[in-house]
Amino acid sequence: MKGFSVDTFEKQQAIDITVQVESCIAAEGIEDGICLIQVPHTTCGIIVNEHFDASVSKDILDCLDRIAPPDATYSHKEGNAHAHIKSTLVGSTQMLVIEDGQLMLGTWQRILFFEFDGPRQRRVWVKALEHRR
């Protein structure tokens, strides 16, 4: 397994981690298979979507804030219940295809780390599995 750290600087933000994930896959030396990206945290998430226009991530964060407002009343009393809910909705893992040693993404797809309870230092795990020929 490979991995890397992500430093977040805001309470909530989206960070493009595509290049770091690609480096992990190159280091694993997988030519053909699949790649699992997992965060070992419960108040952040991983998504695959557009980041050429960063306003897409802003709209996603704004919508998640409407679904689970940070200042609403929750049973969990640590002040980050909204972040647990958002992590559940977007998910803490992504799986992607690897071919010819390359992570396969659509033209507009990027891998994004979503922080919902920052700022913090986070870890991202990358596990690549080779297809058996």
Next chain:
Amino acid sequence: MKGFSVDTFEKQQAIDITVQVESCIAAEGIEDGICLIQVPHTTCGIIVNEHFDASVSKDILDCLDRIAPPDATYSHKEGNAHAHIKSTLVGSTQMLVIEDGQLMLGTWQRILFFEFDGPRQRRVWVKALEHRR
């Protein structure tokens, strides 16, 4: 990797792609393992749920419209911000078990392509990985 195209005819709709995914797995010749279904797009998604009664998909689309109304005001100015949000919430990949050369699904489970910004021609990628015996 195998794949196929999906032509969507409406702005938003659900299309059962189970048969096409099964054909890809048969063509890959995987007897035992897992299957990754990935769309290389940022305004559609893949889900696994009931489709015997198509009204289930209608309820899902209606609920997503309440979460992210197409005509609300967003930062992303291309008119499809709602579709990026929906894609993020339902996800652009699914992983399923393969056994005895068969895609393993529950009685009521079907693989559904969800279009949120159609009509368009879309691609679906299918990558199957063999279990190492």
Next chain:
Amino acid sequence: MKGFSVDTFEKQQAIDITVQVESCIAAEGIEDGICLIQVPHTTCGIIVNEHFDASVSKDILDCLDRIAPPDATYSHKEGNAHAHIKSTLVGSTQMLVIEDGQLMLGTWQRILFFEFDGPRQRRVWVKALEHRR
């Protein structure tokens, strides 16, 4: 593929299934790879989040009830349309890393079965894939 049953006792509830999933991985004898957890049902889900404080799951269920109220009007007339929507939003599968024969989870991460249309007896499938060295 390994698997186990989960008996749910309430209409909606979260049940920690981490120990059962770990037993399946041990039984598969996978040292290094990935693990797919899949429910063959359309009105429940699998998530990875905190369960040390059970109020986190309560907040997640409450938020999902606001998104898709059980008593709202839906097209699907079986009374469980809200459960299909929740299953779609949280997902019916999870993928996790396996290393040194251990399921890799963060400090606060647990694997949770979410029932949205209980009480019922449910099945959980666990498929582990070995990394090719």
